[in-house]
Amino acid sequence: MQKDKDMFDLIKETYELEPTEEFVKSTHIKIKESARKLNRRKLLNRVSIVTSGFVISAIAIFFIAIFINKNIMNNHQVSIYNSASASAQNKQEPLIYIYHTNNNQSFYSELEEMSSTKERIEMNSTQVTHPSNNITLVGKRFSESLEKKNINNVYDNTDIMGIMKNENPNNYDPYMLSRKTLQEALRKYNRIRMVFDVQRDGSDRVTTTLNMKGNKYAKIQFVVSKTSYRYDKNLKFAEHLHNEIEKKYPDLSRGVVVKPDSHKQSTYNQELLDQSVLLQIGGVENTLEEEYRTIDILTETIEKILNNN
Incomplete structure (x- = not known):
């Protein structure tokens, strides 16, 4: 106890310690540096956390x-x-079907033996036929003209007359034979909207030819059977074609011919689809060039009708 008392008395009597200025400065610097390191570490930790969060989010x-x-x-x-x-x-999937029931119908200009007027007069128009130089060339041009306008079509050049010739003609109706190919096409292509049976007329050249702007054209005629139960719609379609052609090319169309309703009258297969029509383009005295000019106009008309529907 005495020792402790002596120690306390000694402390009381000791002078107060005063650190040197150098010591104070160095100590202050060390403390600031330590604090700076501590803050830097905290900042790095915070930055690290924020950066990690950003990277994860990114x-x-x-x-x-x-x-x-x-x-x-x-x-x-x-x-x-x-x-x-x-x-x-x-x-x-085509929109149009083209075929020929009387596919061997030809033109005087395509038959070499038909060189004289006398020979032409003596031969009936139904006898002016040819196995290849015939109406199928017009149908082919029709199909090609449609394709050029991106109108898809089926062109059927089945030799109906050849089939009848090889069989017994008396037992066959040409429209019954062409009907089969049409039915097959309609079953195969359900988007077909128009059907054209392309033929030529037997009338004389004056009746079937139009001189327009220096060029000759084969006049066109639309034939509709009243026997077909689709007669009304087919008639409307034929009249529409006629009217559209008439607007731009007056007199090129000979109009619409309606075949009377009779038990003997063929339907021309027009009961199979609305907008079916028999086309008679020109006649036996027209040339293929005249036929082609008219076909191109018909194609133009069909394109307009399709675009407006």
Whole structure:
């Protein structure tokens, strides 16, 4: 106890310690440096946390963007595919069917033996036939003219007359034979909207020819059977064609001929589809060039009708 008392008395009597200025400065610097390091460490920790959060968010956004973009691309690809498929389908499915029941009908100009006027007069127009130089060339031009305007069609040049000749002609109606090919086409192509049986008339050249702007054209005539139960719609279609041609090319069309309703009258297969018509383009005295000029105008008219529907 005495020792402790002596120690306290000694402390009381000791002079107060005063640190040197150098010691104070160095100590102050060390404390500030320590504090700075501590703050830097805290700041780095905070920055590290913020940076980590940002990186994680950026990665998340990146993957979300990839996912969304992938879905968009997939949808876009499906859209392109569907569009391409639709175009391909339209290209495969025709809108128009062209055929010839009397496919061997020809023209005086195409028969070498028909060189004299006398020979022409002596031969009936129904006898002016040829196995290849015939109305099928007009049908072929019709099909090609439509294709140039991107109007898909089926052109059927079945040799109906050849079939009848090889069989017993008395047992066959040519329209029954051409009917079969038409029915097959309608079953195969359900988008067909117009049917044309292309033939030529037997009338004289004056009746079947138009001189227009320095060129000669084969006049066109539309024939509709009243026997068909689709008569009303077919008549409306034929009149529409006639009126459209008449607007731009007056007198090129000879109009619409209606065959009377009779048990003997053929329907010309016009009961199989609305907008079916028998075309008589020119006559036996017209040339193929005259026929072709008219076919090109008919194609132009059909294009207009299709675009307006």
